Structures are given as structure tokens and as C-alpha cells.
Amino acid sequence: MCRCRCKRCSSKNVPPNSDFVPPPAGYTLLNAQIGTNFAIKKQHIKIGLSGNNLLNTTYRDYLDRFRYFADAIGTNVSLRITVPIGALNVP
Numbered sequence: 001m002c003r004c005r006c007k008r009c010s011s012k013n014v015p016p017n018s019d020f021v022p023p024p025a026g027y028t029l030l031n032a033q034i035g036t037n038f039a040i041k042k043q044h045i046k047i048g049l050s051g052n053n054l055l056n057t058t059y060r061d062y063l064d065r066f067r068y069f070a071d072a073i074g075t076n077v078s079l080r081i082t083v084p085i086g087a088l089n090v091p
Contacts, residue, residue, distance in 0.1 A: 003033045009061070024067060027059035035080070046082040051075065 007029045035048030056075045060067040 005031045007031065009059075021068065023062050024060035027057055029057055029059070030054045044084060046080075048080040048082075049078070050080070051077045 009027055009029075029052070031050075031052045032054060033048065033050040035046065037044065037046050039045065053073065053075050058071050058074075061072055064072065
């Protein structure tokens with residue numbers, strides 16, 4: 001399994017003078033995910049790697065209440081390993 005997603009956001013539909021500060025600028029985020037399934041001695045294992053905001057874009061989401069104070073999170077990379085408990089097929 002392999003997925004790559006590009007997200008483009010813009011806030012052009014905000015009426016003037018409807019907020020404390022002007023809406024943040026638009027931004028584009030690059031997210032990717034890859035994973036596989038395999039077995040070691042009859043034990044099924046899933047492993048996956050995902051990354052969000054891979055280009056480390058500085059942005060502020062309009063719907064985030066913290067947009068007045070801080071930028072959104074930068075690059076985030078996660079490694080996920082799943083081993084089902086009780087799924088061992090022992091005769």
C-alpha cells in the first residue's frame with residue numbers, strides 16, 4: 001500500500017472585518033504513507049511509515065483557534081508496527 005496526498009487550502013471566502021486579524025494565507029501540504037503486511041513464523045505483522053507536512057511548510061489553519069498565536073505543526077513522521085495478539089496459529 002502506498003499513498004501520496006497533496007492538500008491545498010485557501011481562505012478567500014471570509015467577509016472583510018469579520019475577525020480580529022485577516023485570514024492566513026493559503027498553503028499546500030505534502031503527506032505520504034507506505035506500508036506492507038508479512039508473516040514471521042506464522043505471526044502476521046503490519047508495518048507502516050507515514051509522514052505529514054513533508055516539505056515543512058509554515059502555515060496557519062483558519063479553523064484552528066491557535067492561529068492567532070502560533071503556526072501549525074511542522075514535519076511529522078510516524079513508524080507503525082502492528083502485531084495482533086492472539087492471532088498466532090499454533091497447532
